[in-house]
Amino acid sequence: MSITTHSNETIRNVILHCQELSNSGNHTPTLENITSVVSKIRALQIDTLQMVKRSHFLALWSRIGTYDDNLLNELAYGNNRKFFEYWYHAACIIPVEEFAYRIPAMKKHFRKETKRWRNWPNEKNNAKVINETLNKIKLEGPMKASDFNDTKYTPGSWWNWKPSKRALEYLNDSGMTVVVDRINFQRVYGLTELNIPEKFRDTNYTDQDCLNHDLEMSLKATGICRPSQVGNYTHTKQGLSNPIVEEMIRSGRAVEITGLDKSKKEIGLLIHKDNLHLLELAQDGVLNADRTTFLSPFDNIFWAKGRDKEIFSFTQVLECYKPKNQRKWGYFCLPILYKGTLIGRFDPKLDRKTGTMIIRSMHLEPDVIPDEQMLFEVAKSMREFLSFHDANSITFENAGNGEFRNLLQKAL
Structure with missing residues (x-):
């Protein structure tokens, strides 16, 4: 067990880096x-x-x-x-x-x-x-x-x-x-x-070979998680994943570390040995989660069950299957990632006939106070979101955080 207790920011930065969500969008779409x-x-x-x-x-x-x-x-x-x-x-x-x-x-x-x-x-x-x-x-x-x-x-x-x-x-x-x-x-x-x-x-892999492979790849892609969450990435049952994760720890392929959750409580976590160097880069400020974007409710970042709440202080919920009067946020909300933090969510619907993006609700997390930089980055991502959908206009309905909605409209 590592004697270092890693900050919550360090943990988040490594997770987002492993999920290709940490950069400023320098990937050329090739x-x-x-x-x-x-x-x-x-x-x-x-x-x-x-x-x-x-x-x-x-x-x-x-x-x-x-x-x-x-x-x-x-x-x-x-x-x-x-x-x-x-x-x-x-x-x-x-x-x-x-x-x-x-x-x-x-x-x-x-x-x-x-x-x-x-x-x-x-x-x-x-x-x-x-x-x-x-x-x-x-x-x-x-x-x-x-x-x-x-x-x-x-x-x-x-x-x-x-x-x-x-x-x-x-x-x-x-x-x-x-x-x-x-x-x-x-x-x-x-x-x-x-x-x-x-x-x-033309291969002869056994069930065990495939489980070993899946769980090792899962830990690499997940970044950092609790031992019980490693199998979530491939929906592997814990009865199958636990012995393999334990063997990965014994062999040194998985490394136990201590980190802080969002409430600054120490928790035991796992990282793949190939990703250990990322902890040092994050601690030294070299690895920063500076990307602002919107996430699918099915995004890989949410596959580790419970990690969103524990590490990011955010609970991802898809409410489309709930009756309308039981929805807290909206039908198909996209979480908003802002520089390493999940700050809120919004419920979009594209009117494909008119090319209008309708934002049916806009919500910020309770402790989020928007500033000019946040508005600038979210507005920039919203313009990119509209471009990706070939939308020529955007309208906002009245549900959710009215103050942020109005500020965002002005920023657009």
Whole structure:
């Protein structure tokens, strides 16, 4: 255990650096830089909600600023792909080399050993549907669910999917197909052997190999967290993650440190040995979290459960699934990151017909007092946010912090 107690600011600066959220936006939006950012943070979570741009586009924007969506699409779905879609923290875009470490999970799906696929593939006619779906892709090339015409199916409780759509998901989970494109967000599936390099398909990693890999990469990307939070990055259950984390500590790959939470209480934390030098840089003032940006509610920074409150004194809550009268902040609030601190959140909605960004509510955290520099930086980020969405105007509704809202309107 380190005898040094690291300040809360030091802890936050290291976390944000590991998450590519510490700089002033010096990343040029090139294919190479996008590849580098995603490789470092390991994943971009995909979600269906689109009050503004979808989560995976937002998470990348938070780190590199305004860029062309087609760059990310090219890297995920192009002929020379660097990423692919699969389960990670949730449904995510992840580096293509991660395919090798997903194979044991894919094999379990194929053998119908997972809860998700234990029953349906064995039900009447479903094996036939799976084979016919795969053969159709082999004969006709990449296909999406709407390319299939199921004349007879009974809507069920499993998302009401028709049989061929469920077969497509089974084939994808099992590693026989991959998503090769998205058309209006609908997945297009192609054969894995034609789209994933053989060097990532021809591997013999065991379940244990993959768990070890996932947790080590998780700790590197997470930056600093409690031991119990390491597995959160890949949704690994603690019963599986705890023994591996303990072994990482014994081997020296994970290092125990002491840091201060936001209330200045000492807490035990972990950092990967490869990131230890960042603590010294942060302590010396070389590593500063000077970026101001807005975050997706699904951003990787929030994957370590409870760390937002403990380290950043901020509770991230997605309220879109709550009844309107039970929402405290708004439907789809984006947290505001200002120079290492989460200072508030706002609820945006893009009117795509008029090009108007509607800010339905704007909230600051209780202890935040805005000054000219904060207003300048938040206004600058808001203008970049509008540019990223091709919005030509912005309107503010009256919910939330009226004083800050009015000041921000003037600053814009």
